[in-house]
Amino acid sequence: MGLFVASYFSRDEILDNVSGIQWSQDGSKAEWDEGHWEGRAWAIHEGHGENYGSETAVFHATNSGLDTEEDVPKFDFGEVAGKSSTWKVQHKGRKLFRVMGEVWKEEWIPPADASPRVKGDDVPPTAFFAVDSSGTRESRQTLGSKGQWLWFRPELVPALLQYRDSQLHWYTKDSIPPFIESPNEKTEGIKHILNSLAGTPYIRLSGAEDPRPYQERLGFRDLMALVFQSQEVVANQNILFYKTHAHEHRERLKNWLPYILGAETPEVLIARQRLSTVQVKLAQLRREHQKATAVSNSWLENMSGHLQVAKRYGLLPGTYEFPAKPLPEELIGTARDILATKPETTVPTPQHLDQAAQEMLRLEKEEDKLSDQISHARKRLDDIVRLKSGLTGYGDTARRRADRLQISQWLEDIATEARTRHIVR
Secondary structure: OOEEEEEEEEEEEEEOOOOOOOOOOOOEEEEEOOEEEEEEEEEEEOOOOOEOOOEEEEEEEEEOOOOOOOOOOOOOHHHOOEEEEEEEEEOOOOEEEEEEEEEEEEEEEOOOOOOOOOOOOOOOOOOOEEOOOOOOEEOHHHHOOOOOOOEOOOOHHHHHHOOOOOOOOOOOHHHOOOOOOOOOOOHHHHHHHHHHHHOOOOOOOOOOOOOOOOOOOOOOOHHHHHOOOOHHHHOOOOOOOOOOOOHHHHHHHHHHHHHHOOOOOHHHHHHHHHHHHHHHHHHHHHHHHHHHHHHHHHHHHHHHHHHHHHHHOOOOOOOOOOOOOOOHHHHHHHHHHHHHHOOOOOOOOHHHHHHHHHHHHHHHHHHHHHHHHHHHHHHHHHHHHHHHHHHHHHHHHHHHHHHHHHHHHHHHHHHHHHHHHHHHO
16 A cells, blocks of 8 residues: 655746746746646736736626616517627736746655554564563563563663653652662762652753852752751761751752742743843843944044045045044945045145145144143142152151150159159158
């Protein structure tokens, strides 16, 4: 049993110009084993789509022998009192082109070796399962409907638990062996299993680009800070929850506390994570925009300086005025005009020389003015430095004099104390 598929495709488009379509007047055709294609293009009037240059013939007939007062008038076809007229209507409208392409295809899909859905054929199995510790493998045909254990690699559990909303449940209490003779799981796999049992979400508080600390996924060990543990348990390095009171677990628990209390949902966390990613991307785009703006402004200033030099050399007309806020298109257009002229030598005019001389005089005057201001400021700075030095020296001298006068104060205190003792006696 095979499958026969017949298909038809059509595309119709109205264009202003068909110069790129090299079809014959009667259209074009192409055939191959599975079908054929036909393409046509013809001119039409804009509006109703009539052929370009065509016209419509109109025939109009009237009968004036009817009694309009009767509800159901009767008349004989042999005795018709009326008149008729004919005319032609020339179509109008802008000339357009209608292009149409059509494809007819017939495909035969041969049957496969087996048809499990339509005919119910039995397909040989491709998946095999380990059924004992020696590695014996069986397929679905040999397993049948009986129940027994299946062996798989330990890495399968953490790989499945990495998916969102995945969970792990023990079938019976005997599922956990009493003794484990050799390691059958890694540390990361144990963490994934415990996180799944605790129902912690597999998301971060913020995007991966967020530099803030303690924004990682909430773990099972972080929740142990909510459980009271004695010192011998906390300090025992052989137990599962060793060092769960560390600073990193407490800080991460603070950030996740709204979610633990139910004030936030996973949808809110996902929205916040997306917002953080968008904010980081926005900040990056702003920095790139500022950098591009700085480069553009530097280029505009450099280009304006070159054009001013070109004007002084006579490559630009003297009437050319530089815009206050030049646009890149204007500067590039002006530079192209200069390159189009291609003068062999510079053509300075008296007007350009006068402008250059006036500009030099203006710059010299501005230089003299700035030099005077700098000299005046430097003189004031020297005066202030000398004044500060004098005040410092005077202060040192005054302090030394005050220190010398302390002797007289000491003698006066001794005399006062002696008089006081004499009066008391």
